[in-house]
Every structure is written in structure tokens, then in C-alpha cells.
Amino acid sequence: MANFMKRNGKWQARVSWRDANGKLHQKSKAGFATKAQAKLYAAELESELGKGVDVSADPVFADYFEQWYKTYREPHLAENSKNQYTANIKIVKLYFNQIKLKSINRSFYQQFINDFGKAHAYGTVKRLHAQIKSCVKSALADGIITKDFTYGIKSSYNNSLARHVEYLSIDELKRLAKVVSDDLSPDNIPAYMILVAIYTGARFSEILGLTWDDIDFDAKTIRINKTWDYHNHQGFLPTKTPHSVRTIRVNSALLNELKQLDNNHTGRIFEVVTAPYFNEKVNNALKHYLSVAGINKKGFHFHSLRHSHVAYLLSQGVDLYAISKRLGHANMSITSNVYAYFIDEYKRKSDNLIESKLDKL
Structure with missing residues (x-):
């Protein structure tokens, strides 16, 4: 259910709903120039609710990535693999900082891969991308997001950093x-x-x-x-x-x-x-x-x-x-x-x- 009100010349939209346990939830957003804009926001929010999206959840991506690792990956990994994830968690925290999961789109993520790839070899970029991709799939399954922002991303890396594989004749x-x-x-x-x-x-x-x-x-x-x-x-x-x-x-x-x-x-x-x-x-x-x-x-x-x-x-x-x-x-x-x-x-x-x-x- 959506309600709209005008305050100080700007429109506010408030959407109310009950979860599976009957608990009432509300989410509002203000600052719309017109009522039509407020209605569009409310309609999109209600559409996400209809798809089972948890609209009240919007964690910081770096925090979600670290928690996903500790829950779904860490218990099943050897020490070397844990070290790789730990290093990549630091990279995600450094680049994404406090950016919320729902605010990340494909173009932003592609830019991240482009920037990261400038100073890293193919294997390093591929490993990090694979880990983030798995994490995003988990966020989709949790109903936090509706679109996979890692889909169709083009790999970018520094070819000069590629390790030459030594072998014997x-x-x-x-x-x-x-x-x-x-x-x-x-x-x-x-x-x-x-x-x-x-x-x-x-x-x-x-x-x-x-x-x-x-x-x-x-x-x-x-x-x-x-x-x-x-x-x-x-x-x-x-x-x-x-x-x-x-x-x-x-x-x-x-x-x-x-x-x-x-x-x-x-x-x-x-x-x-x-x-x-x-x-x-x-x-x-x-x-x-x-x-x-x-x-x-x-x-x-x-x-x-x-x-x-x-x-x-x-x-x-x-x-x-x-x-x-x-x-x-x-x-x-x-x-x-x-x-x-x-x-x-x-x-x-x-x-x-x-x-x-x-x-x-």
C-alpha cells in the first residue's frame, strides 16, 4: 500500500507491507519534484515486493561479500584458498567502500574490472570476478537484488604482467x-x-x-x-x-x-x-x-x-x-x-x- 504527501514543495512516497509473519514494514523516500515521480518510485518498490525482493535489506556490498564468504565459503576451503579470499575482501572494501549492494549496476562494475585490470594479470582478475559473481548470485537468491550486475562483463587485464609458464623440452x-x-x-x-x-x-x-x-x-x-x-x-x-x-x-x-x-x-x-x-x-x-x-x-x-x-x-x-x-x-x-x-x-x-x-x- 502506498501513500503520498507533499511537504515544503516536494513529494514523499511511503510504501507499507507485512512480511510472512504479519509484521508491518514501511519504506519511504522524499524529495520528488512531482507526484508522478513519487508514484513511479512506489510502483517500482511494490513490483520488487511482488517478486519477493527484500526491499528493506540493502547492505554495504563489501560487508555482504565478507559475510557471504564466512558463511558459504570459509568452512570448506583449504588455507591457501582462504588467503586468496581474504586478499580479495580487502580489495572489495578498498574500491567499493560504503557503496550499497542495490546501487551497483553493470557499468559501475565494469569500470571496477577495467580499473583493477590495469595493474593485474588475467588470472588475478579472473579469480576476483568469479568470487564476486558467486556472491552476487547469492544476493539474488536472498532476494536482495533482482539483476546480476556481473552479467556479460568483459575481462580487462594487464597482459604484460602475465607469468610465462616455464617447462622443459x-x-x-x-x-x-x-x-x-x-x-x-x-x-x-x-x-x-x-x-x-x-x-x-x-x-x-x-x-x-x-x-x-x-x-x-x-x-x-x-x-x-x-x-x-x-x-x-x-x-x-x-x-x-x-x-x-x-x-x-x-x-x-x-x-x-x-x-x-x-x-x-x-x-x-x-x-x-x-x-x-x-x-x-x-x-x-x-x-x-x-x-x-x-x-x-x-x-x-x-x-x-x-x-x-x-x-x-x-x-x-x-x-x-x-x-x-x-x-x-x-x-x-x-x-x-x-x-x-x-x-x-x-x-x-x-x-x-x-x-x-x-x-x-
């Missing part, structure tokens, strides 16, 4: 694998971990979390079903996502080398105390082996072995679907997005091969 990967294999001994755990990464493409925490019952020596497989928390020392944790649980086929040589570590083959394969900076110790060992192998890759680190594994499989003509499953990605689109650089490179090589074959027709 086939020859370099073979040289590294030989150097590491020649230096294996039960007291040199980093060497074994590097070798597992070369042959499986598994993540650092996944390799640390391997137990002997994850290995099937007869089927020649390694089961990835957990991780080891080397950051906060909480022991075993779930994999990065449910899709990261997977079984990887490996070669006999790797399995025979792992057998050197434990005669009983019980418990964790890499039974080490992950004291602070253990990952740095492994990365230092990797730098040493790269140097011995005559490989100069300044930005190369342990996770680069995962990239090298993918590059090698692509070079050998392994299907992208099989690679995606081996990496533990939810779908091929994730793999193609992450490794677009590799895929484009091998596509060019394939195109050259196709052209050369067509010339022989």
Missing part, C-alpha cells in the same frame, strides 16, 4: 630425470619427490601425502586421494577438489626406485618432518639438479615439473582428455585454459605437419 626433461635418478639414496628424499613429479605431474602436497597403500605395484598405478599439509602442519588433508582424487598409471622404473625407500612399505612414502621451508629445501635440490644437467631456467620451480609433464604428454600426442584426468581437473576446459600456451604451440606444430602432408597430395 623433451631433451631437458630426459637429462634432468637421469641426473636425479643417478643421485637416488634413501636419505635423499627430495630426489625421489622430484622424480615422482616428473613421471606423474602430481602436486607437491599430493606427493607428500602418498602412503604405500596408494601404490599398486602389480597394476603399476599410484592413487592420489589426499594431501599433506606442509604449511600449517595439520597432517593429512583432502585433495584440492573432489575431482583431484584419481589413479595415475606409471612405469615400472619409477616404482622400483620408490621401493628403495622402505623395506616394510607401510605408512607414508616420504616420511619426513615437514618443518618450515621444507618445500624450499626441495626447490633448492631441484635447482641443483637443473644446474648439473646443464639446464638454465631461472623461474623454474617444483610446480614447473607439472607443466613439463603436460608439455611432454602433449608432444607425444596424448589426448587432452586423458591429460585432464591425469592432472585431476574437473573438466577439459580447465586444462585447456591453464595450458593454452602449450596447446597453441603444439597446434602450430600440427598445422605445419598437416600442411607438409597436404603438399604431397
Whole structure:
């Protein structure tokens, strides 16, 4: 129900309604130059009420974003992911300040993405946008807003800040694998971990979390079903996502080398105390082996072995679907997005091969 009154030459509209519990609510707005403008405001408000919109709720967007994170995301995230959200909450608070959720439209949000993208790489912008988009969907479900202001937004980013993905050529990967294999001994755990990464493409925490019952020596497989928390020392944790649980086929040589570590083959394969900076110790060992192998890759680190594994499989003509499953990605689109650089490179090589074959027709 709407009422209108004129005060000091300006019109005011007041809309009254009762909620599901019968409680009376009112919302008013003054300052309209004409009664027609006041009626239009009241009609729009009543239309939103008819759609189930909570017109009395209009939180500060930054506050809503933080509360949404704490309610729907924080309880289910690993520590690294929590840190990403925490950083993005600070960004939202800084840019949006006290701006109310209902006052944000698509053009304002697009300008935010444009401004933020000037100083950030594609991946950083994409992550922040994805988080805000999920939050806005929650606001729609809560009936606070009726339009998705993140819809159809164009990505904007600083291409000069893009990280170049370091990986090894086939020859370099073979040289590294030989150097590491020649230096294996039960007291040199980093060497074994590097070798597992070369042959499986598994993540650092996944390799640390391997137990002997994850290995099937007869089927020649390694089961990835957990991780080891080397950051906060909480022991075993779930994999990065449910899709990261997977079984990887490996070669006999790797399995025979792992057998050197434990005669009983019980418990964790890499039974080490992950004291602070253990990952740095492994990365230092990797730098040493790269140097011995005559490989100069300044930005190369342990996770680069995962990239090298993918590059090698692509070079050998392994299907992208099989690679995606081996990496533990939810779908091929994730793999193609992450490794677009590799895929484009091998596509060019394939195109050259196709052209050369067509010339022989």
C-alpha cells in the first residue's frame, strides 16, 4: 500500500507491507519534484515486493561479500584458498567502500574490472570476478537484488604482467630425470619427490601425502586421494577438489626406485618432518639438479615439473582428455585454459605437419 504527501514543495512516497509473519514494514523516500515521480518510485518498490525482493535489506556490498564468504565459503576451503579470499575482501572494501549492494549496476562494475585490470594479470582478475559473481548470485537468491550486475562483463587485464609458464623440452626433461635418478639414496628424499613429479605431474602436497597403500605395484598405478599439509602442519588433508582424487598409471622404473625407500612399505612414502621451508629445501635440490644437467631456467620451480609433464604428454600426442584426468581437473576446459600456451604451440606444430602432408597430395 502506498501513500503520498507533499511537504515544503516536494513529494514523499511511503510504501507499507507485512512480511510472512504479519509484521508491518514501511519504506519511504522524499524529495520528488512531482507526484508522478513519487508514484513511479512506489510502483517500482511494490513490483520488487511482488517478486519477493527484500526491499528493506540493502547492505554495504563489501560487508555482504565478507559475510557471504564466512558463511558459504570459509568452512570448506583449504588455507591457501582462504588467503586468496581474504586478499580479495580487502580489495572489495578498498574500491567499493560504503557503496550499497542495490546501487551497483553493470557499468559501475565494469569500470571496477577495467580499473583493477590495469595493474593485474588475467588470472588475478579472473579469480576476483568469479568470487564476486558467486556472491552476487547469492544476493539474488536472498532476494536482495533482482539483476546480476556481473552479467556479460568483459575481462580487462594487464597482459604484460602475465607469468610465462616455464617447462622443459623433451631433451631437458630426459637429462634432468637421469641426473636425479643417478643421485637416488634413501636419505635423499627430495630426489625421489622430484622424480615422482616428473613421471606423474602430481602436486607437491599430493606427493607428500602418498602412503604405500596408494601404490599398486602389480597394476603399476599410484592413487592420489589426499594431501599433506606442509604449511600449517595439520597432517593429512583432502585433495584440492573432489575431482583431484584419481589413479595415475606409471612405469615400472619409477616404482622400483620408490621401493628403495622402505623395506616394510607401510605408512607414508616420504616420511619426513615437514618443518618450515621444507618445500624450499626441495626447490633448492631441484635447482641443483637443473644446474648439473646443464639446464638454465631461472623461474623454474617444483610446480614447473607439472607443466613439463603436460608439455611432454602433449608432444607425444596424448589426448587432452586423458591429460585432464591425469592432472585431476574437473573438466577439459580447465586444462585447456591453464595450458593454452602449450596447446597453441603444439597446434602450430600440427598445422605445419598437416600442411607438409597436404603438399604431397
